Amino acid sequence: MSESDEKGQSAGGSSAAGAAGAADEQVKVLDSSFFFLDIPIAGTKFAVPPSVVAEMKDLRSKSKLDAMLEDGRLFVSEASPSTRKRVVAASKKSGDYGVISDTDCDVVALALEIGGIVVTDDFALSNTAQTLGLTVIPVQMRRAKKRQWKYRCTGCLKFCDAPGVCDVCGSEIIRIK
Numbered sequence: 164m165s166e167s168d169e170k171g172q173s174a175g176g177s178s179a180a181g182a183a184g185a186a187d188e189q190v191k192v193l194d195s196s197f198f199f200l201d202i203p204i205a206g207t208k209f210a211v212p213p214s215v216v217a218e219m220k221d222l223r224s225k226s227k228l229d230a231m232l233e234d235g236r237l238f239v240s241e242a243s244p245s246t247r248k249r250v251v252a253a254s255k256k257s258g259d260y261g262v263i264s265d266t267d268c269d270v271v272a273l274a275l276e277i278g279g280i281v282v283t284d285d286f287a288l289s290n291t292a293q294t295l296g297l298t299v300i301p302v303q304m305r306r307a308k309k310r311q312w313k314y315r316c317t318g319c320l321k322f323c324d325a326p327g328v329c330d331v332c333g334s335e336i337i338r339i340k
């Protein structure tokens with residue numbers, strides 16, 4: 164892995180588009196599965212609904228969650244009942260009602276309420292979130308494949324380990340060849 168060409172290259176001419184929302188990092192709302200997997204995630208702002216906290220019953224996932232709470236990167240918040248109703252309505256529209264769990268609904272509702280990004284690998288959850296216009300990113304990177312994907316920030320052009328939002332400039336990180 165080379166980390167040689169990070170910032171150095173960042174095109175001196177900085178495009179006009181890059182200026183947008185540099186300071187804002189969107190909150191990533193995590194589903195339960197994130198805490199069961201040993202996968203790092205970029206960012207400094209994360210949120211979960213109380214129902215996700217309640218699902219952390221084994222020591223490993225619970226201590227992962229506690230560590231993130233302690234270092235201040237993660238907060239617990241619950242969406243209002245009316246937002247939750249919107250999510251249930253959306254799941255009916257998308258055909259995911261009955262498949263999507265209550266906790267999953269809470270995750271989507273919280274993301275909707277705080278304008279966050281949903282982090283999940285669950286199809287029904289992802290589908291419902293996208294019906295509501297939310298951005299969804301997967302928990303698992305495709306590291307199992309032989310091909311090693313690279314990620315790069317569209318703003319400052321820094322090379323990154325994962326898609327999402329750049330922790331330097333706040334722009335979107337995309338996959339490159």
Ligand SMILES: [Zn+2]
Pocket residue numbers: 316317318319320321329330331332333334
């Ligand atoms: Zn950046």
